[in-house]
Amino acid sequence: MAELNGHGNExxxxxxxxxxxxxxxxxxxxxxxxxxxxLLRAPLPxxxxxxxxxxxxxENSRGEMACVGEPSIGAGPLNALLGDxxxxxxxxxxxxxxxRPGHRYTSKGGEVWVGxxxxxxxRNASLWRAPHPARTLDRRLLECHLRGFRRAAQQAAPKEGLxxxxxGSPPPEADxxxxxxxxxxxRAVIPLSHWLxxxxxxxxxxxxxxxxxxxxxxxxxxxxxxxxxxxxxTPSGDDLxxxxxxxxxxLDRPAVAHALAQWALPLxxxxxxxLSAAHLSAAAExxxxxxxxxxxxxxxRDATWTAEPHISALAGHGHTSGWDALAGVWLAMSVxxxxxx
Amino acid sequence: xxxxxANRVRQGFYLDSVALMRIAAQVxxxxxxxxxxxxxxxxxxxxxxxxxxxxxEGSREAxxxxxxxxxxxxxxxxxxxxxxxxxxxxxxxxGENRPGAAGxxxxxxxxxxxxxRMEGANLALISVPGAFxxxxxxxxxxxxxxxxxxxxxxxxxxxxxxxxxxxxxGLLVMGPDCGTAIIGGVPLAFANVVPRGNVGIVSASGxxxxxxxxxxxxxxxxxxxxxxxxGRDLSxxxxxxxxxxxxDALEADPATTHIVLLSKPLSPKVAARVLERxxxxxxxxxxxxxxxxxSDLAVNIPSNAALAATLQEAAERPLGASLLQHxxxxxxxxxxxxxxxxxxxxxxxCAEAQAILLKGGKQVYxxxxxxxxxxxxxxxxxxxxxxxxxxDEFTVGHPHPMMEPGPRNKMVTETLREKDVAxxxxxxxxxxxxxxxxxxxxxxxxxxxxxxxxxxxxVVASVCGTEGDPQGRAAQVEKLREAGVVVAPSxxxxxxxxxxxxxxxx
Numbered sequence: 076m077a078e079l080n081g082h083g084n085e086x087x088x089x090x091x092x093x094x095x096x097x098x099x100x101x102x103x104x105x106x107x108x109x110x111x112x113x114l115l116r117a118p119l120p121x122x123x124x125x126x127x128x129x130x131x132x133x134e135n136s137r138g139e140m141a142c143v144g145e146p147s148i149g150a151g152p153l154n155a156l157l158g159d160x161x162x163x164x165x166x167x168x169x170x171x172x173x174x175r176p177g178h179r180y181t182s183k184g185g186e187v188w189v190g191x192x193x194x195x196x197x198r199n200a201s202l203w204r205a206p207h208p209a210r211t212l213d214r215r216l217l218e219c220h221l222r223g224f225r226r227a228a229q230q231a232a233p234k235e236g237l238x239x240x241x242x243g244s245p246p247p248e249a250d251x252x253x254x255x256x257x258x259x260x261x262r263a264v265i266p267l268s269h270w271l272x273x274x275x276x277x278x279x280x281x282x283x284x285x286x287x288x289x290x291x292x293x294x295x296x297x298x299x300x301x302x303x304x305x306x307x308x309t310p311s312g313d314d315l316x317x318x319x320x321x322x323x324x325x326l327d328r329p330a331v332a333h334a335l336a337q338w339a340l341p342l343x344x345x346x347x348x349x350l351s352a353a354h355l356s357a358a359a360e361x362x363x364x365x366x367x368x369x370x371x372x373x374x375x376r377d378a379t380w381t382a383e384p385h386i387s388a389l390a391g392h393g394h395t396s397g398w399d400a401l402a403g404v405w406l407a408m409s410v411x412x413x414x415x416x
Numbered sequence: 417x418x419x420x421x422a423n424r425v426r427q428g429f430y431l432d433s434v435a436l437m438r439i440a441a442q443v444x445x446x447x448x449x450x451x452x453x454x455x456x457x458x459x460x461x462x463x464x465x466x467x468x469x470x471x472x473e474g475s476r477e478a479x480x481x482x483x484x485x486x487x488x489x490x491x492x493x494x495x496x497x498x499x500x501x502x503x504x505x506x507x508x509x510x511g512e513n514r515p516g517a518a519g520x521x522x523x524x525x526x527x528x529x530x531x532x533r534m535e536g537a538n539l540a541l542i543s544v545p546g547a548f549x550x551x552x553x554x555x556x557x558x559x560x561x562x563x564x565x566x567x568x569x570x571x572x573x574x575x576x577x578x579x580x581x582x583x584x585x586g587l588l589v590m591g592p593d594c595g596t597a598i599i600g601g602v603p604l605a606f607a608n609v610v611p612r613g614n615v616g617i618v619s620a621s622g623x624x625x626x627x628x629x630x631x632x633x634x635x636x637x638x639x640x641x642x643x644x645x646x647g648r649d650l651s652x653x654x655x656x657x658x659x660x661x662x663x664d665a666l667e668a669d670p671a672t673t674h675i676v677l678l679s680k681p682l683s684p685k686v687a688a689r690v691l692e693r694x695x696x697x698x699x700x701x702x703x704x705x706x707x708x709x710x711s712d713l714a715v716n717i718p719s720n721a722a723l724a725a726t727l728q729e730a731a732e733r734p735l736g737a738s739l740l741q742h743x744x745x746x747x748x749x750x751x752x753x754x755x756x757x758x759x760x761x762x763x764x765x766c767a768e769a770q771a772i773l774l775k776g777g778k779q780v781y782x783x784x785x786x787x788x789x790x791x792x793x794x795x796x797x798x799x800x801x802x803x804x805x806x807x808d809e810f811t812v813g814h815p816h817p818m819m820e821p822g823p824r825n826k827m828v829t830e831t832l833r834e835k836d837v838a839x840x841x842x843x844x845x846x847x848x849x850x851x852x853x854x855x856x857x858x859x860x861x862x863x864x865x866x867x868x869x870x871x872x873x874x875v876v877a878s879v880c881g882t883e884g885d886p887q888g889r890a891a892q893v894e895k896l897r898e899a900g901v902v903v904a905p906s907x908x909x910x911x912x913x914x915x916x917x918x919x920x921x922x
Contacts, residue, residue: 125430147526176428230545235434252440252453255464303458303480307433310458346459348430348480384551391526394434 100193104143104200108152110357111141115155115187115197123178123189125308125350130154131174132350133189140353143195147391150203152362153353155195205362206369208325210376217375218412220382224374224405227382236311236395240264240402252306259300260312264406266295271323271410274331291334302339302346311399313343313351317358318403324361325371326411332359364392367400374408419450421488422495423465423472424503425457429483431506436483439505446501448494449487454502457482527552531559541604543567549592550574557581557589565591565646566605572653575646579657588661591646595622595849598629598642606818608847609884613638615734616672618662620645620679623762623845624706624727626880627907628676630847631731633882634889635742640672641665647763650682656690663690667699674700674734678727680767681707681786688715695720704730706767707786725775726908727768743905749874749917754838756914757831757873758782758802759824761817762880762907765843766804769911773800776915783807800918802841818845821854825861828875832865837873838918843907844896846881846889855879855892859899866900874917875901878910 107115114121114135121135130144142148143155150156178190185198225243232238235253237260239246246257274291304312316339323332336359343352357363366388373380389397431439436454443452453470455461457478465471470486478484485502489495531537540556542549546569553563554577563582570578570592582589590597596619597604601612608626610633617639619625629639643665645658659677666672675697677690687708694701695718703710704724710717717723724730728739756773760766763784770789773780780789784804792801803810805817805824817824831840844854862875877896881889893903904910 127432147528227547230547235437252437252455252464252468255468259460259464300460300463302460303456304460304464305433306436306453306455306461308430308456310456310460311433312460346480348456348458351480383547387548387551394432 101196102193103158103196104155105146105158106150106203107141107155107197107200108150108203108357108362110139110152110353110362111143111155112197112200112202114139114141115182115195115200116185118182120179120181123174123176123180125176126174133180133187134349138349140350149388149392150365152203152205152357152360154203155197155200157195203365205365206372208372208376210373212326212375214375214412214415216378217408220374220380221405221408221412224382224386227386228401231386231390232398233390233395236305236399237315237402238395238398240315241398241405256305256311259304260315263298263300263304263312264315267298267301268406268410270294270298271331271407272414274328274334291330293338294335299342299346302342303348303351305395305399307393308348309351309354309393309396310347311395313347313355314396314399315403315406317354317363318367318400318405319407320355320358320403321361321363321367321400322371322404322407325374326407328407328411332361364389364397364400366392366397367404370401370404374404419488419490420492420495421470421472421486422499423470423475423487424485424499425475425478426483426485426506428481429506430456431483439502442505443487443498443502446494446498448490449498450490451488452498452502453484453486454506455484455486456480457484527555527561528559531561538562539564539599541566543605546570546592550578553578553589554581557585557587560585560587562588563590564594564597564599564604564644565589566594567591568593572648575648576654576657579649579654583657583661588643588665589646589658590644592648594644594646596625596642597644598625598639600641601639603848606845606847606849607642608633608880608882609886610882611638611884612640612671614640614671614673615676616640616666616669616674617642617676617678618645618659618666619643619677620647620650620659620682621706621764621767623843623880624678624680624704624764624768626762626845626847627727627765627768628678628704628731630880630882630889631728631739631906632735633884635731635735635737635739637731637735637737640669647680650679650686650690652683652685656686659690660693663693663697667697672699674702676702676730676734677704678730678764679705679708680764681705684708684713688713691715691718691721694718700734702730702733706764706771707788726772726906727764728906728908739905739909746876746902746904746909746913749839749876749902749913751917751919752838752874754834754836754873754918756800756802756839756841756918757834757837758800758841758911758914759827759831760802760804760841760843761806761821761824761845762843763804763806765845765878765880765907766802768907769841769914770802772908772911773802773915776919778915778918783809818850818854821851821857825857828858829861829865832862832868832872832875834873835871839874839876839914841910841914842875842877842901843910844877844879844881844892846879846885846887846892848886850881850885850887853887853892855887855895859895859901862896862901863899876904876910876914876917877901878904878907880907 119135124132124134134140142153146156180189187195228241232242247254249258301312343355370385440452440454458480487498540561541564542552543566546567549567556563578589595606608630610629643662649658701721770786774788778800780800781792782802783792
């Protein structure tokens with residue numbers, strides 16, 4: 076999620092002085108996740124929080140966020156996708172250059188007015204919901220898939236971020252910044268994996284009623300170092316936790332995911348950027364980037380599943396965000412494969 | 417820790433993580449700077465900064481919405497310079513903090529984004545690890561793009577699926593493992609600079625396309641399009657899907673008046689179907705299927721087709737010209753006992769040399785044997801041994817010899833010590849993608865063997881390329897000649913000369 080939904084750099088310096096649009100530009104939102112839909116349709120004012128190459132973030136007065144962008148950013152709970160027919164307005168288009176952090180927006184009557192003349196039409200947007208795995212998990216198949224997953228990852232993983240947890244490669248040298256981040260992540264992930272292994276399996280939980288707090292302990296304090304770990308706006312450690320939360324739910328371990336979320340969300344308020352916290356909150360509710368859900372649909376469940384298309388899709392999410400989320404998926408799945416009866 | 421430390425906190429500033437790390441690396445490279453980091457101000461990151469001795473007093477007030485610029489330098493002056501430089505780099509227009517960025521340019525991250533960036537784009541060149549290549553190629557096809565699939569390690573099943581989808585969409589998939597194409601005058605991947613002209617080429621072999629297009633250029637002709645198909649296209653499994661689509665495309669192209677078909681050994685069944693397609697064609701064809709005797713097929717050679725036994729001939733026929741009338745033949749070289757030792761960078765050039773030696777009645781061994789040749793074994797003694805050094809067994813974990821000729825040059829030196837070798841036969845491939853000066857290292861390797869005495873084996877080479885190539889063919893030929901290499905005008909001519917030198921050896 077370090078840039079899981081963010082795809083670029085700040086644009087302040089590209090915004091013309093006092094630039095104004097010559098006319099109102101209307102763009103239809105064709106699909107939006109639950110959180111994005113709520114924000115765009117709620118009659119609450121807000122501001123433009125971040126502007127990236129392919130998308131921009133709106134934040135309302137309650138601190139809720141939505142990401143408006145071109146279809147290539149993929150569906151997700153925070154994402155509002157603009158129709159294909161309008162994609163040609165993207166790179167270098169006047170409205171894109173004119174948006175800048177701090178611009179106000181207002182929402183009324185199915186339309187969101189942003190900045191000086193961009194109007195998002197949300198009336199006909201369809202609602203995206205995260206799919207739930209349809210097939211039963213097969214542990215042997217999962218082990219086989221994880222081996223393929225690692226092989227495929229070894230061919231494509233970036234040097235930065237936490238992908239070394241997936242590939243099994245040695246972490247970067249500790250005397251570099253990358254190495255320091257990696258070392259900190261390892262110090263947090265090892266006790267976290269022990270915690271995951273020690274939690275009761277699905278079926279023990281009293282869910283969907285109130286969770287049995289006695290059965291599900293809090294993650295170890297060392298894991299706290301993951302929250303907010305990484306240089307960018309949505310740090311690598313947060314991406315990992317998002318992937319972990321989604322994978323635990325896909326593994327039918329909702330009570331463990333709940334315990335993790337109950338621990339992470341309060342910490343995220345002061346340890347993470349608001350954007351990261353919003354993604355963590357959505358992941359706690361079982362929703363993340365559609366590419367992650369598509370991966371989890373088949374991993375350990377579908378004999379025809381292969382890792383490569385999913386890795387390709389996630390690799391397009393920021394430079395390391397997709398990979399960092401994969402590290403979280405890997406953590407949950409490999410612990411499950413090693414410990415499940 | 418030594419030095420002085422300072423931080424600057426930019427409130428509400430954000431940049432992607434890779435850009436931040438890149439700026440940190442640039443700052444760290446400045447004189448007097450010991451360490452630098454740019455991170456958002458989360459508690460976890462501040463712990464990292466503190467542990468690295470990079471967190472200054474007062475910066476703990478930063479929040480996760482802020483960016484911390486942290487520098488440690490040997491002295492105050494370097495520190496201030498570094499902080500200033502970091503601020504400058506942060507303010508550079510979007511895109512300039514990315515590798516290779518020359519300005520505030522938008523850089524696409526997806527095929528779709530790239531396609532929409534360039535109005536009218538209709539081709540995607542895909543070069544990613546093989547396991548990921550098919551998925552990208554399918555995406556490209558769905559975007560309405562022709563595909564040049566440079567990647568190898570794409571399964572046969574995936575190739576078939578891609579080419580079937582391409583056919584349904586009226587598109588071409590060139591590849592997988594397609595190393596060469598010239599589309600609309602633009603050389604793609606490993607290709608030579610040739611003028612545009614009326615000859616269209618469909619080739620299942622990369623260096624075959626390079627050799628034919630280069631000779632056409634040197635004969636004064638030009639190429640309309642050179643379409644690579646991938647080495648497996650003419651196999652029974654794939655059935656020539658791209659070859660047929662490429663023939664259709666060139667027949668529909670008004671700028672193409674003659675079509676050349678090239679392949680290394682192929683399925684006789686598919687060859688017969690290709691001949692049937694040619695017979696139904698409206699344009700003249702030249703066909704060069706190395707290692708396949710078309711007279712064995714139960715199909716007549718169409719009246720609009722001429723057969724070429726060599727790549728040189730395949731280039732000459734469409735133009736009605738002869739290379740030997742344009743370029744002088746190589747000088748006579750005395751015969752010598754021993755075998756031919758071919759060390760080839762180009763797989764098709766190796767196959768062509770095998771075909772010529774086989775036709776000359778020789779027993780040929782190779783790591784990539786064509787029909788009639790035998791697989792190379794550990795010790796072939798004085799036998800005629802032709803090696804394709806671009807084959808997997810030589811290139812796993814190493815660059816292709818066209819890009820990095822060093823290992824082959826070493827082999828040349830070692831081979832020239834062997835008493836039972838009559839002639840070392842080589843190809844030097846020029847063009848985009850090839851080494852910037854392949855002749856220099858080879859000339860040095862050969863020149864060093866002058867001390868071996870007059871009994872040293874002969875060295876015969878051909879140079880595949882044109883004067884327009886980045887390396888310049890004439891300069892490359894001259895370097896080789898100065899080192900004592902006999903340079904033939906084509907790979908076929910070089911193989912014929914090698915055959916003559918070692919003529920007395922079975």
